[in-house]
Amino acid sequence: METEINLQIVLTQPPPNVLFGLQKGSGNIYETVQKQKSASQDLLFTFSIKIKGDKxxxxxxxxxxxxxxxxAGGKFVYIDIGTYAGQTDTHWSRRLKVPxxxxxxxxxxxxxxxxxxMLQAKVPGTGKDGGPNCATVKPFEGWQIKR
Structure with missing residues (x-):
């Protein structure tokens, strides 16, 4: 079986004036898409993934x-932050892993x-240091069905 499903990541209350984007591709061959500069609202990233396998x-x-x-067994999606998302006027260079x-x-x-x-995951946009959240999301509340 092979199908596609739609996902949405909601980045809640990210620190202001930082560029965030969804990483498309991997290794040295990737681009950052859906770039958004944070202000006072949550940021949304909507995309699809392929599902393979037999139930x-x-x-x-x-x-x-x-x-x-x-x-395999540890798949995730990257949110690029600051310079990783292409922002030049920041000292933030981070990535956030959404499992x-x-x-x-x-x-x-x-x-x-x-x-x-679609499946939606809400993840905190601000880390313990007051800057953009980075590394693997913790705590991660998981994926929920959303209309």
Whole structure:
């Protein structure tokens, strides 16, 4: 089976005047898309990923596509921050990893049955140091069905 599903990352309350963007591609061959400079609102990044695999006992979905990063069993999506997103007038150079863990066949089946649905993850935009959140999102509340 192969299908595509829609995802949305909501970056909540990021620090102001920092550029954020979704990383498309990996290694040295990537571009930052959906660039947004933070102000006082949450930032939204909407994209799709491919799902491969056969539903079966102990068989997890396999994620792929231009936004998917990481090894099998540890896939994630990058949000580029500051200079990584192309901003030149900042000292921030960070990336935020949003894990794809918790996306199950049950959730995928719901999305296939109703194309108006998507999976949404809300992640904090500000880290403990007051700057942009970076590294792997913690705590991560997971992916929720959203209309």
């Amino acid at each position: 079966g006992e102990d068989v997890s979905p396999k994620f792929s596509g231009p936004f998917v990063q990481g090894p 794809l863990t918790g996306i199950t066949w049950e959730l995928i089946d719901q999305l296939i049955a109703d194309p108006a649905l």
